[in-house]
Amino acid sequence: MTAKTFHRTLLVGAIAGLFAAASLTASANLSSRFTDADGDLVADAPTDESQWADPSTLVFAYTPVEDPAVYAEVWADFLAHMEEVTGKNVQFFPVQSNAAQLEAMRAGRLHVAGFNTGSNPIAVNCAGFVPFTMMASEDGSFGYEMEIITYPGSGIESVSDLAGRSMAFTSPTSNSGFKAPSALLGSEFGLVPDEDFDTAFSGSHDNSILGVINKDYESAAIANSVSSRMLARGVINEGDFDVIYTSQTFPTTSYGHVYNLHPELVEKVQDAFFSYDWEDSALQAEFANSGESQFIPITFNEHWAVIRTIDEANGVTYDCN
Incomplete structure (x- = not known):
């Protein structure tokens, strides 16, 4: 089993354990501006x-x-x-x-x-x-994985090495850039943002990736679909960063x-x-x-x-x- 496969398997297990008790059909929390008469969790078109x-x-x-x-x-x-x-x-x-x-x-x-x-x-x-x-x-398959990346020679070789270091998130609304890594790092490794490691918000996955490559950030949580497109466009090159963690597939x-x-x-x-x-x-x-x-x-x-x-x-x- 490769290191990447091991990390992916480990993270899949972490998500399963973390969310086992949570309902996968969470009820909507729609603004009072909207109605959801058909129960599909999204706003209905106005009747007027x-x-x-x-x-x-x-x-x-x-x-x-x-x-x-x-x-x-x-x-x-x-x-x-x-x-x-x-x-x-x-x-x-x-x-x-x-x-x-x-x-x-x-x-x-x-x-x-x-x-x-x-x-x-x-x-x-x-x-x-x-x-x-x-x-x-x-x-018909779809989705991407969240990856935690670092630059070569950073001294960060595994998730546990993030303790006392720094990580870039993208924005508070991003799944792979903030929500998923925050939940998983805390539940699986006991690493709490701004307590066990310093954080910054870059604004986008592109910024996080380039920030790691340029050593502005020691590590970052990104969507690998973005890095794949940047590689294909020649914006970044193979070997510019190391992947230390890969998640399950998200929509x-x-x-x-x-x-x-x-x-x-x-x-x-x-x-x-x-x-x-x-x-x-x-x-x-x-x-x-x-x-x-x-x-x-x-x-x-x-x-x-x-x-x-x-x-x-x-x-x-x-x-x-």
Whole structure:
């Protein structure tokens, strides 16, 4: 058994033990602004048709990354396809933070978006986000792993070596960049952030990876799907960092719409995702690097159960009002 396989097996066991007593169908904690009559844990469309949003321009945002301009180009062909399917203008909104993305949807300025794994619950509960799809490989498999990385020669060779050192997280809403490592390091190794090791927030997985490589951070918790794409683009090189921990597979970024989008427009938006031809597209060139080549249907109730459980384990609650 390789060291990486051992770490993965160990972490899978840790998650199973940590969450055994927690319900995987945690009830929704929706803002009082929303209703959930059908019990699917996401906000229902308003019953009053006058509250349905039917904008002339749809605003789309991808989860925050270090250089949004890169992803504006990656998504350009897809958004042109969405314009064709919906009959609407579609504008790319280059968000700089999870907070900005959440606030934009909550305020009604963002209609369609990709929210990262960890921010899905708060987007659903506080901003009225309704996820319906995510990227997957040709065989329908999906997801990514959380990795803890360090730079070669740091003296950190295992998780226990993090005691007395420092680690970069990405943002408090990130699953692999904060929530999962916080829960797992505490439960399995007795390492508590800011007590047993110093912490910093980098703002994004890209920043954390580059920060470790440049020795700004001694270690970092990242999503390996991001490092895979950075490697493929030549932004970083093999051997720039060492992986000391690899997690179980988590669901990746989900895509969806704001709850009050006109139902007929919702159908067209969904059709835009599921009818998109990936072949020879910029989307394929970018996301094939992390093994993704299609959009598949998902539900927040089923596919985000493990993430809601991690939130429970971390004592996360939502006060959206």
